[in-house]
Amino acid sequence: MAIPTHAVDDTCVQLLTPEGERVANADFPLDVSDDELRALYRDLVLVRRVDAEATALQRQGELGLWAQVLGQEAAQVGAGRALVSGDMAFPTYREHGVAWCRGVDPLAVLGLFRGTTNGGWSPEEHGFAHYTIVIGDQCPQAVGYAMGMQHDAAENAAMVFFGDGASSQGDVNESFIWASVFNAPVVFFCQNNQWAISEPLERQTRIPLFQRAWGFGFPGVRVDGNDVLACLAVSRQMLQRAREGAGPALIEAFTYRMGAHTTSDDPTRYRLDTDVEAWRLRDPLERVRSFLHKQQLVDDAFFAELDDESEQLALSLRDGLRALPDPSIDDLFANAYAEPHSLVERQHDEFARYLAGFAIENAP
Amino acid sequence: MANEVEFCLPDLGEGLTEGEVLRWLVAAGDTVAVNQPLVEVETAKAAVELPSPYGGTVVTLHATEGELLPVGARLVSIATTDIAAPSEEGVPGVDEGSGPVLVGYGVTEAATRRRRRVGATSPHGTERPEAGPPGEPVKPVRHGGLEVGRAAEAKFADGGATTTSAKAKPPVRRLARQLGIDLRAVRPTGLDGTVTRDDVEAAAALQLAGSSATGAHTVAGGDRREPVRGVLRSMASAMTESAATIPSVTEWVEVDVTRSAALMGRMKQLPEYSGTKVTPLLLVACACLTALRREPRLNAVFDAAAQEIAYRETVQLGIAVASDRGLVVPHVDDAGSLTLPELAVALVDVVPRARAGSATPNDLVGGTFTITNVGVFGIDGGTPMITPGQSAILAFGQWRDRPWVDKGQVVVRTASTVSLSFDHRFIDGATGSRFLRDVADILEEPALLHLWT
Numbered sequence: 046m047a048i049p050t051h052a053v054d055d056t057c058v059q060l061l062t063p064e065g066e067r068v069a070n071a072d073f074p075l076d077v078s079d080d081e082l083r084a085l086y087r088d089l090v091l092v093r094r095v096d097a098e099a100t101a102l103q104r105q106g107e108l109g110l111w112a113q114v115l116g117q118e119a120a121q122v123g124a125g126r127a128l129v130s131g132d133m134a135f136p137t138y139r140e141h142g143v144a145w146c147r148g149v150d151p152l153a154v155l156g157l158f159r160g161t162t163n164g165g166w167s168p169e170e171h172g173f174a175h176y177t178i179v180i181g182d183q184c185p186q187a188v189g190y191a192m193g194m195q196h197d198a199a200e201n202a203a204m205v206f207f208g209d210g211a212s213s214q215g216d217v218n219e220s221f222i223w224a225s226v227f228n229a230p231v232v233f234f235c236q237n238n239q240w241a242i243s244e245p246l247e248r249q250t251r252i253p254l255f256q257r258a259w260g261f262g263f264p265g266v267r268v269d270g271n272d273v274l275a276c277l278a279v280s281r282q283m284l285q286r287a288r289e290g291a292g293p294a295l296i297e298a299f300t301y302r303m304g305a306h307t308t309s310d311d312p313t314r315y316r317l318d319t320d321v322e323a324w325r326l327r328d329p330l331e332r333v334r335s336f337l338h339k340q341q342l343v344d345d346a347f348f349a350e351l352d353d354e355s356e357q358l359a360l361s362l363r364d365g366l367r368a369l370p371d372p373s374i375d376d377l378f379a380n381a382y383a384e385p386h387s388l389v390e391r392q393h394d395e396f397a398r399y400l401a402g403f404a405i406e407n408a409p
Numbered sequence: 410m411a412n413e414v415e416f417c418l419p420d421l422g423e424g425l426t427e428g429e430v431l432r433w434l435v436a437a438g439d440t441v442a443v444n445q446p447l448v449e450v451e452t453a454k455a456a457v458e459l460p461s462p463y464g465g466t467v468v469t470l471h472a473t474e475g476e477l478l479p480v481g482a483r484l485v486s487i488a489t490t491d492i493a494a495p496s497e498e499g500v501p502g503v504d505e506g507s508g509p510v511l512v513g514y515g516v517t518e519a520a521t522r523r524r525r526r527v528g529a530t531s532p533h534g535t536e537r538p539e540a541g542p543p544g545e546p547v548k549p550v551r552h553g554g555l556e557v558g559r560a561a562e563a564k565f566a567d568g569g570a571t572t573t574s575a576k577a578k579p580p581v582r583r584l585a586r587q588l589g590i591d592l593r594a595v596r597p598t599g600l601d602g603t604v605t606r607d608d609v610e611a612a613a614a615l616q617l618a619g620s621s622a623t624g625a626h627t628v629a630g631g632d633r634r635e636p637v638r639g640v641l642r643s644m645a646s647a648m649t650e651s652a653a654t655i656p657s658v659t660e661w662v663e664v665d666v667t668r669s670a671a672l673m674g675r676m677k678q679l680p681e682y683s684g685t686k687v688t689p690l691l692l693v694a695c696a697c698l699t700a701l702r703r704e705p706r707l708n709a710v711f712d713a714a715a716q717e718i719a720y721r722e723t724v725q726l727g728i729a730v731a732s733d734r735g736l737v738v739p740h741v742d743d744a745g746s747l748t749l750p751e752l753a754v755a756l757v758d759v760v761p762r763a764r765a766g767s768a769t770p771n772d773l774v775g776g777t778f779t780i781t782n783v784g785v786f787g788i789d790g791g792t793p794m795i796t797p798g799q800s801a802i803l804a805f806g807q808w809r810d811r812p813w814v815d816k817g818q819v820v821v822r823t824a825s826t827v828s829l830s831f832d833h834r835f836i837d838g839a840t841g842s843r844f845l846r847d848v849a850d851i852l853e854e855p856a857l858l859h860l861w862t
Contacts, residue, residue, distance in 0.1 A: 101444045105462040106419025309422035311455030363443070394587070401580035 057267045057299055060274040063327045065335030067274075075278035079342050085273050086333045086343075087351060088122045092142040093330065094355035095151045098362050099141075099158070103308045107366055108158045112139040116271070116303030119329030120236050122146060123276020124204065124298070127284055128172065131201040133194075135174045135187040139236075140206050147173035151358075152365045161369045163376060181207055181214035184233070188220045191231035191287075202230040202287035204280070210241025212257070213249050221261040221295075230287040232280065233258075233295040236270060238302035243315040255297035263293045270300030271329040301327075374400060413488045415471075416447070416462055420480045422454040427479050430472045431456060435485075439467045447485060465489035577604040588613040600765045640735040650797040654713075659792040660841060661828035664849045665815075666692075666808055670823045672855050685753035689825070690728070690760075690782050692852065693805050694752060697780060698724060698745050699858055700847035707801045707844050708778050711835045718835055727776025727796060728756070730763040731785075738796055739763040740776035784808060790826035800832040801841070803848065827852070 058073050077085075096114045103111040114121065117139070125146025128134055134143055144154050144166075153165035157176060168174045177183040187205035194201055211217050212235060224231050237254055239246050250257070258265025268279045276298055283294040301324040305312050337343045378393040418428055431449040435441055446458040447467075471483040478484070575592035577585070581604060585592050592604050595612045599605040637645060651657075669692050676687045685691075701708045701724055709720040726744035730737050739762070741747070741755040778800075781793050784807035793804040806826040813822035829845040851857045 098444075101460040104419070104421065104457060104459045105416070107462075109420075110423055305455070308457075309454050311457075313456075398580075398584065398587075401583065 057269050058275045058279055059269040059272050060278060061272045061332050061336060063271070063332050065332045065339055067336065070275075070278070073275070073278040073282060075274055075281075077274065077277070082333070082337060082342060083347070085122060085126065085277070086330070086337055087354075088126070088142070088145060089118045089273060089330045089333060090351055091355055091358055092118045092122060092145050094359055095145070095154075095362065096141055098359040099151075099155055100304070100308065102155070102363065102366060103158070108155060108308075109160055110307055110309060111158050112307045113302075113304030114139055114141045116301050116324065116329070117236055117238055117298075118142050119273035119333075120234075120270035120276050120298035120300050121206075123273045123278075124206070124234050124280045124296075127277050127280030128204060129201075129284075131172065131199065132284065133168075133172050133174065133187075133190055133201070133203045135183040135190070135203065135205040136176055137180075137183065137206055137208065137211075138176045138178050139208075140176070143206065144171075144173060147171045149173055152362055152369070155362065155366050156369055159366065159369060161372050163372075163380070181211035181216040181220075183207070184211070184214075184217045184220035185223070188224045188227075188229050188231055191224065191229035191293075192227055194230055195227070200288050202232060202284045204232045204234055204284060206234050206236065208241065209235065209237040209239065209246050209249050209254060210244060211235075212254055213241075218261075221258070221263075221293075224293040225262040228290070228292040230290070231293045232283045232287055233293065234280065234298065235295065236298045236300055238270075238300050240302055240306070240312070240316065242306040242310060243312075245316075253297065255295055258295035263295065265295040265297065267297045267299055270298030271324075271327045271332070273329060273333060300329075413468060413486055414463055414465075415483050415486050416459075418450070418478050418480050418482050418484050421450065421452050421457060421459075425452045425454065425480060427477055428452045430474055430476050430478060430484075432474055433470055434458070435461075435467050435470075437467050437470060441465065441467055441487065459484070461487065463487045463489040575604050576602055577609075578606075581606050581609055585609045640732070640737060644736045647797055648794055651794045654797065655795050655800075656833050657795050657830045658833045658838070658841070659828055659830040660838075660845055661790050661826055662845055662849045663824055663826050664852045665813060665822045666825045666852050667823045669852050669855055670808060681750040682753055685750070685757045687753065688756075689784065689805065689808050690780070691749075691753050691756060692855070693782075693803070693827075693848070694726060694728075694741075694744070694756065694780055695749055695858065696848045696851035697778065697803055698726065698752075699851060699861055700844050701745065701778060703847055703861065704840055704844040706836055706840055707831065709835075710777070710798060710800050711832055713834075721777045723777070725775050725777045727779035727799070728760055728763075729779055729781035729793075729802075730760055732764050737763045738776055738779055779803070780805070784825065790828045793828060793830050795830055795832060800836060801844075802830050803845075804828045804830075825852070 058070055060068055060070055060073070060075055062068060092114065096118075099108060099111045100113055102108050121140060121142025122145070125134070125143040128147070134140075134147060136143055141151070141154055145151065149166045149171050153162070154176075156162040157165045164175045166173065166175075174183065174186065177186075184205050184207060187203045191203040194203065205220075207217060217233075221233070223229065224233070235254055237246065241249065253267060255265035255267040264283075266279055266283070268275045270276060276296075279296055283296055286292075286294060301321075302312075303321065303324065334348075337347075374396060375393070377396070378389050381389050420426075421428060428450040429452075431451050433448050434446050435448070441447065441461045441464065443462070443464045444460040447461045448459050450457060450459055465487045468486040468488050470485055472478050575595065576597065576599075577592055582592065584590075584606060585595070585604075588609065590609050590612050592609070595604050595608050597604045598608055666689070669689070673687050673689070673692065676682050705720055706718070708724055709718050712719050723743040724745035725740045725742060727738045727740040730739060739759045741752065741759055744752060744755070747755060776796060776799060779793075779796050779802040781802060781804045783789075783791050783793075783804050787807055789806035791804050791806075793802040795802050804827070806828075808823055808825045810821050811824045812819050813824060814820075815822065827845065827849055829841060829848075831841045831844075833841075847861075851861075
């Protein structure tokens, strides 16, 4: 008997081509109103504008670091807008688009990269956990949270974000197993942006990532990560499935990180301009713009107003960022434990004394 | 009215210390918009374009292409028309005309550049780096100790008024409250009768027998052990570095300073010197500044890594000062450009402040040549150690009357010993000797100040 060397299914769900043509998909139908389409485009534009402003602000010394989302806006907005109230999202440090969809003030996200906050928002209020820097660490948390939802008989699901690089982490694979055997209501949303800093995808996997799901015992789907409609449709369906008790699923959003890994990285050292150029033609915003235009769903005034709105947003971010107050040292200790804790209080006092030791006597 | 702001090189990649200016994308006189690329900079991690934080007109490019800049160095000045641009007084944490940059002023080398900690009792043992690049003014770190410390002072000041009869700084008052010490009952040892942190801690130690609040403790066998911190730690590390890295030699000469002493008497009568202190230090400093002009190598530094000698544009005249916290070396900024009365004023400003422990960090780093007055201790001479980053140090002893042979006769003259240690890697015996002889000649015949300048 001939043993197949690999699975051959590498289909990719797409509902909107890079040229802006709508495509039907029997497995993932999507019913969106014109207003929803315009709103999705607005999300994409504003998320990109926030990202561009934050990148500039880092170069001006206002942020310690920034992880650009450029190129991945559709994957994040599609997934983010599929979440409903009561769902819980667990991000990495690059989920600015999802944060936007969950109603997190972009300034709060920038504050985190400025170092003026240790968290920035209430996870409970927004259904959006804090950013996680440790690679893949948020996956066990998401599965645990989903199992809690299961115990509470909640009609919601968790969605956890990670990248192609994290797919090699033990935490992520263990999460797959836990989610599978406990049938947890969690959707694993992997943005395969082709690069784990400088490590290319072929160093993570020999098969398409979404196919791994079957080995763990749940379905996997690959979606065009630059197609906001496809990401929305697939995410909605998989989340609904999880909410209804059908268990976890893996979505591989096939996309590309157009920028650097972070502002500390120089991608020109390890990847080819021609690859970047090829992906530029699949830009997630252009196809929606082109579709809206061709379908005459918008007029020039819509784009002009949106441009204006995004400039205003950038300006308010710039001003707001510079005005962010310095954090109190109390913040460092406030949330280490839910209840008062004598050891933490002692550390707090020691630290306050340590800082007071820097005071310059008779400072002019 | 346009407001001129500076954009300094930020830390572009989590802990970088420098960047190379690859290419300017604008020139002086150009109009720039917010976020318009100004310059391409290459760091150890990446080559990036820096977008302008301000809209306005480019006034000055402070670096040339190919120049390696330390983080925090000025890149460009912009006359901004941007209403959102900060005015200097309007932005917290901004000092000395710099833009309100979050990161980039906190990363640089030497222990001598560290912010002074006053009697710290931290269990952490870490020091915070403070200063910007060499030659640049020290800037407060936006989220660093200085700011936090000042904020803490302001915050604690509110509760400080309860013990009005004792003088103490707010943090000391807070410490006293924490330790349950009544400030009025503490014997003050600080300047003008202020209660210092050490006083409070000593009182607490008395009150609670066996307390280790100062970190001092007694071990078996009776040795008392005291932690090395703050100024003492800086001194230890600077002297170790000096001994380990600078091959130095010392020369000395006895000088007849009778004429200088007489000149001092006349200077004290002059209105130009009222309010200053006419001391041997002033004349020795003046002699050194004149001699440094004749032998600029003594004001240069040996860059072993680059195998180059770096000649300083200005003389930052360091004065070794014994404070109650240990050795500190404040410096007089651009001392070579000062007239003698100006130098007198500068010394009267810098030295007592350092001695009282109230010098700012800016005063304590960045010297290029140091003078140490061991005469104040009743000592005649010694072999001073060079401050790292400098190449020479001159010590002078007490001025006292001694028997002196003059034209075959033993006469009484006022004399002093002047010693010079210098970096022998690039200052040979001839150069060092010429310098020391110049200083001695000026002190013997102050008229040379005019004849040589």
